[in-house]
Amino acid sequence: MRRPRGSRLARSTTARFVLLYLALSLLGALPVLLFVYQQTDRVVTKSYQVTVADREAILVETQRTGGIPALAQSVRERIASGAAAHGVLLLVDPAGRKLAGNMQAWPPTLREPTDWVQMRLYRDGHEEPEMFGLQTVHFPSGHRLLVGTVVDDRARLRDALAIALAGALILALPIGLAGSLVLVGFVNRRVRAIDGVAARIAAGDLSRRVETRDTNEPFDRLGGSLNAMLARIEALVEELRLVTDALAHDLRSPLMRIRASLDKAADELAGNPGEPAIKAIAQEIEGMLRMTAGTLEISRTEAGIGRENFAGFDLGALIHDLCEMYHPLAEEHGVSITVEKPPALSYFGNREMIGQAVSNLVDNAIKYGARGGVIQIGAEDDGSAVRLWVADRGAGIAAERREEALRKYGRLDDSRTTDGSGLGLALVRAVARLHGGDLRLEDNAPGLRAVIVLPRP
Amino acid sequence: MTKKILVVEDDATTADYIAKGLVQNGYVVDRAADGLDGLFHAVNAPYAAVILDRMLPGMDGLAVLAAIRAAGSDTPVIILSALGSTDERVKGLKAGSDDYLVKPFAFSELLARLEVLQRRGAAHAAPVVTGLTCADLSMDLLSHRVERAGLRIDLQPREFRLLEFLLRHQDQVVTRTMMLEEVWDYHFDPGTNVIDVHISRLRKKIDEAAAVPLLHTVRGVGYKLSQAA
Numbered sequence: 001m002r003r004p005r006g007s008r009l010a011r012s013t014t015a016r017f018v019l020l021y022l023a024l025s026l027l028g029a030l031p032v033l034l035f036v037y038q039q040t041d042r043v044v045t046k047s048y049q050v051t052v053a054d055r056e057a058i059l060v061e062t063q064r065t066g067g068i069p070a071l072a073q074s075v076r077e078r079i080a081s082g083a084a085a086h087g088v089l090l091l092v093d094p095a096g097r098k099l100a101g102n103m104q105a106w107p108p109t110l111r112e113p114t115d116w117v118q119m120r121l122y123r124d125g126h127e128e129p130e131m132f133g134l135q136t137v138h139f140p141s142g143h144r145l146l147v148g149t150v151v152d153d154r155a156r157l158r159d160a161l162a163i164a165l166a167g168a169l170i171l172a173l174p175i176g177l178a179g180s181l182v183l184v185g186f187v188n189r190r191v192r193a194i195d196g197v198a199a200r201i202a203a204g205d206l207s208r209r210v211e212t213r214d215t216n217e218p219f220d221r222l223g224g225s226l227n228a229m230l231a232r233i234e235a236l237v238e239e240l241r242l243v244t245d246a247l248a249h250d251l252r253s254p255l256m257r258i259r260a261s262l263d264k265a266a267d268e269l270a271g272n273p274g275e276p277a278i279k280a281i282a283q284e285i286e287g288m289l290r291m292t293a294g295t296l297e298i299s300r301t302e303a304g305i306g307r308e309n310f311a312g313f314d315l316g317a318l319i320h321d322l323c324e325m326y327h328p329l330a331e332e333h334g335v336s337i338t339v340e341k342p343p344a345l346s347y348f349g350n351r352e353m354i355g356q357a358v359s360n361l362v363d364n365a366i367k368y369g370a371r372g373g374v375i376q377i378g379a380e381d382d383g384s385a386v387r388l389w390v391a392d393r394g395a396g397i398a399a400e401r402r403e404e405a406l407r408k409y410g411r412l413d414d415s416r417t418t419d420g421s422g423l424g425l426a427l428v429r430a431v432a433r434l435h436g437g438d439l440r441l442e443d444n445a446p447g448l449r450a451v452i453v454l455p456r457p
Numbered sequence: 458m459t460k461k462i463l464v465v466e467d468d469a470t471t472a473d474y475i476a477k478g479l480v481q482n483g484y485v486v487d488r489a490a491d492g493l494d495g496l497f498h499a500v501n502a503p504y505a506a507v508i509l510d511r512m513l514p515g516m517d518g519l520a521v522l523a524a525i526r527a528a529g530s531d532t533p534v535i536i537l538s539a540l541g542s543t544d545e546r547v548k549g550l551k552a553g554s555d556d557y558l559v560k561p562f563a564f565s566e567l568l569a570r571l572e573v574l575q576r577r578g579a580a581h582a583a584p585v586v587t588g589l590t591c592a593d594l595s596m597d598l599l600s601h602r603v604e605r606a607g608l609r610i611d612l613q614p615r616e617f618r619l620l621e622f623l624l625r626h627q628d629q630v631v632t633r634t635m636m637l638e639e640v641w642d643y644h645f646d647p648g649t650n651v652i653d654v655h656i657s658r659l660r661k662k663i664d665e666a667a668a669v670p671l672l673h674t675v676r677g678v679g680y681k682l683s684q685a686a
Contacts, residue, residue: 256561
């Protein structure tokens with residue numbers, strides 16, 4: 001239940017990373033492409049300007065040496081020879097009448113002399129207007145000369161350039177995508193390796209370590225810190241094991257001696273008025289011992305001790321056994337037990353501990369839920385996890401008190417008159433967690449339904 | 458012949474308690490206070506059984522056990538341990554002990570287990586039996602037929618195994634935990650009086666119609682199947 005969430009997050013992180021990388025590479029390419037475009041455009045425009053300026057210079061020179069008639073003659077010759085096939089020429093007199101040229105009239109908007117202006121014009125023999133780059137000269141005599149060249153070529157070039165640049169952008173897309181995927185793949189591999197170790201650690205294998213090379217690379221540094229942390233955790237768990245072992249030993253040994261003394265006292269007092277008191281003390285000591293043992297067992301289970309005895313066993317048979325074991329006791333309490341389970345249910349875990357856990361739940365159900373008349377024990381397996389449940393139809397536990405019921409010594413009976421250490425459910429939860437699962441208390445409407453979820457490895 | 462028991466235990470009070478009880482029950486007791494001394498005794502003299510503490514100075518109880526087994530001795534060993542969790546128990550049994558008893562224990566529990574171990578050693582030599590009897594109660598292990606005074610008694614499979622266990626250890630006290638271990642193969646404490654209810658049902662079936670009861674309650678310890686009260 002934790003894993004899918006993790007991988008979904010990873011997937012969306014991957015997607016975000018790829019998109020970011022792509023956007024960055026496009027953003028990086030765009031200014032370059034714009035610069036290339038502008039430069040190309042500038043150079044092309046410049047070359048047109050130069051062509052027009054040259055042509056104009058020659059004509060102006062003709063006028064200077066031969067006057068207007070020579071200029072008109074030169075214009076006519078140029079048109080006739082086809083030298084102006086890609087351009088326009090127009091010479092008008094001071095009144096604006098055409099003297100020579102291959103267009104009909106001076107463009108009315110063009111009043112001042114200009115070095116370079118672009119304008120759509122009709123020229124003789126052409127149906128459609130074309131884009132020209134123009135230069136005009138006003139002679140002292142009042143005559144005006146217009147020299148221009150078709151710049152549709154330039155427009156076409158610009159279009160081609162734009163298409164090429166768009167193509168480059170489109171090409172950059174898959175290249176960027178592939179690049180970012182390779183990069184993300186590399187990062188993911190390193191992260192997965194670390195994640196795999198973390199998962200094994202979470203599952204209790206504290207001896208796992210992340211593989212690191214002896215470099216100062218961030219991933220190796222991360223692995224190194226992780227390993228240091230793991231070594232610390234392992235040491236702490238080992239310390240806890242030693243402490244609980246010592247505690248068990250140190251607490252139980254004096255209790256053992258108390259019991260020996262009590263036995264002796266009971267022998268000597270047999271039949272005397274003091275005997276019941278001694279018996280009562282012995283019973284209290286029994287209770288203390290059970291609580292000590294229970295607490296230690298829970299602490300050790302929570303620390304992951306007990307995994308070394310994981311083995312394959314038939315969970316179905318275990319449920320069947322426990323049902324059969326508790327059947328006579330349940331009947332005495334006026335409640336029947338039914339079992340609902342698949343025919344074969346193998347599981348890899350600690351049989352004794354799971355047996356103890358289910359037995360605690362059944363014991364609780366008989367103690368607190370017998371009024372409902374029926375206790376159901378069941379198991380189901382959906383392939384990824386086994387769910388074991390014990391359900392009664394008694395008073396149940398109010399939703400807001402369930403968490404309290406799971407706590408160590410958390411007893412819902414406030415007067416604490418019923419027998420019980422308050423450790424039963426805490427141990428069940430510890431056992432479930434030892435197997436990577438959890439204990440859930442649900443409403444059986446009416447009654448309590450305790451579910452042990454045991455994920456399959 | 459008196460039976461000699463070796464008690465390896467560093468806590469003097471506990472060792473006294475065990476030794477005194479054993480002597481009262483007719484055993485001869487040798488004592489060792491640390492692991493090395495215990496190992497030395499165990500491999501150099503024949504004992505009917507060794508009672509071995511799990512946590513010992515000098516040499517850990519499980520290491521002593523391993524050394525005893527490595528020396529080729531199959532003397533029954535009962536481990537005493539303050540470590541009561543099921544996995545510790547399994548560890549102890551896997552290491553080659555014959556029984557595992559959690560401290561603090563009632564002496565009667567230890568004695569019951571010790572006697573069963575003695576009997577088990579003798580039973581290894583006995584031929585395979587096909588039937589068990591106690592007075593007019595008989596059990597056919599092949600046909601699973603149980604009769605009392607010639608009248609057939611119907612038993613559930615688990616009741617049959619429980620009665621078989623009692624019959625095999627007749628005249629011996631068996632404790633609740635011994636029954637749980639042998640008949641159900643569980644080592645945890647099922648709480649409440651789960652086993653008692655099974656016994657009372659069994660008792661109803663075998664003793665109710667009979668003049669002489671066979672299944673006796675031994676107060677504070679367990680049960681005993683016996684002709685004599």
